[in-house]
Amino acid sequence: MAPPAPRGPLSAALLRLLMRRRLATLDHVDAAATGLLARTADALTDADLQLSLFLLYELHYGGIEEVPDSWEWEPKLLAARQSLERAFELALRNAVPHSEPDHDVPSALADLIARAEPPRLGAFIEHDATVDQVREVLACRSISALHEADAHSWTIPRLHGAAKSALVEIQSERYGGGQPGRMHATTFARCLRGAGLDDRYGAYADHVPTAVYTSANVMSLFGLQRRLRGASVGHLAAYESTWSLPVGACANGMRRLGLGDDVIAYFDEHARADAGLEHLATHDLAGALAEEEPDLAADILFGAAACLFIDGRLWSGVLSRFRAGDPALLQPLD
Ligand SMILES: [Fe+2]
Known part of the structure; x- marks a missing residue:
């Protein structure tokens, strides 16, 4: 897909990193992710978090124009994804009822x-x-x-x-x-x-x-x-x-x-x-x-x-x- 417009500081930093193809700038992404996770009230509705996660996932599907295919398994990007996923999954588990089924x-x-x-x-x-x-x-x-x-x-x-x-x-x-x-x-x-x-x-x-x-x-x-x-x-x-x-x-x-x-x-x-x-x-x-x-x-x-x-x-x-x-x-x- 063509790179979309960012929806906040994290997706902006991530898109800059992906477009410049320079992992050296990953520190900015880490800092933006830490900042976002510290201040977000709801990971399920946070536009910056959800778009960033979507972009990281997209590397496993058709990819994003100009981003090397090999970055699908770039450890630093996977680590960033994992941080966002943790917050996302926790918010999901808190938001929806879940219990053991009492029948089949x-x-x-x-x-x-x-x-x-x-x-x-x-x-x-x-x-x-x-x-x-x-x-x-x-x-x-x-x-x-x-x-x-x-x-x-x-x-x-x-x-x-x-x-x-x-x-x-x-x-x-x-x-x-x-x-x-x-x-x-x-x-x-x-x-x-x-x-x-x-x-x-x-x-x-x-x-x-x-x-x-x-x-x-x-x-x-x-x-x-x-x-x-x-x-x-x-x-x-x-x-x-x-x-x-x-x-x-x-x-x-x-x-x-x-x-x-x-x-x-x-x-x-x-x-x-x-x-x-x-x-x-x-x-x-x-x-x-x-x-x-x-x-x-x-x-x-x-x-x-x-x-x-x-x-x-x-x-x-x-x-x-x-x-x-x-x-x-x-x-x-x-
Ligand atoms: Fe269908």
Whole structure:
């Protein structure tokens, strides 16, 4: 991706370091990270922390223009990432309820999802949203949807047996089942173009609210650490419940607004695929993992609760802005 604009002293120092390719300036990043961690009131909403963490994670995905590929495993950058991750994970564990399931994990996941208050953005898109508001939602979604499935793929080699097999089956569907044109990231890119938006990764990096980065970072935090494999599985189970942004309602909204076939098709195809994926993720994946590794049951529920909380906050925040007559994005779309 192209380097975005910084959102505070830490991301500014980090971007300067990455662009100049001089690790000697890492001291500035360390100092900025220490300063930020000392003063931040909420690691989940801190724009500077979340963007910095996102940039460090991006080195493990497609990378950032002009940053050498070898810096993916630069120890000093990994150390900076770890400091931010500690604060992030602690804030997450404090923010969401977590407990041992008192019955089987698939039922506990269903209860967790049913008890959570869903954001009403799907209904708003279905009945009330304008074309401009839909385009803003698509721009917000672009950060994670153009990388769809990648973060949860880190978890594959950390699983065994039935759980691993189920995760591969889920990811295969999300990656198009051998047909590149059916990859969810590809159909989302078509959806963006159909809505007159830019489908390059990170095109709206400077537009989206910080909650978009928090949502993406949760997946990378869980995916990139073996000890958090249970949370990654739980996150995927909640993510595939389509709880936060019901795709069927969104498809109806796109039709109401007369948006093109490529826009509607993305949501229609998800509505078809997601019902099967939800069952697979909840039962065949999360249920199997809890049976194989009972000690991970609490973390499976933690990951699901984190997804519901963070994505719920993202889309509720977008809806609140729309209801107040405000844009969801920090700057207007072209
Ligand atoms: Fe998908």
